[in-house]
Amino acid sequence: MSVNRYHCCATCKHFQVIKESSRTYHKCERLGYETKSTYRFNCWNPKEHVKKLIEKEARNTSG
Template sequence: MKNSRFHACATCIHFRPEKSGDSLKYYCARLGFETKTHYQFDCWNPKENIKKLMARESQVNRE
């Protein structure tokens, strides 16, 4: 799945945005450190809505 266009921290179940004062920071709840929305890690576990989008796209590509 690493080659998937959906693969990014922002689409992972472990992604947590946290507002800190005037800024917004992003954290990986699994790894325990700050991340960026576009970063990619091998531990990626997509959110349910992303899984559905990937399945739909895969089905369209097979037709």
């Protein structure tokens, strides 16, 4: 598997879920605007647990 499988806003460390009394929305802390969990940007920076999954899959496919 490749990193592309994980590359989306929901797996980025800058992705936030903001809950207000009237609604819930998703925001990119880095870019400063609303986004959707499935969007992809070149500034993607995976969360630690996602990095570990990517590394584990790379080890399993290389051996």
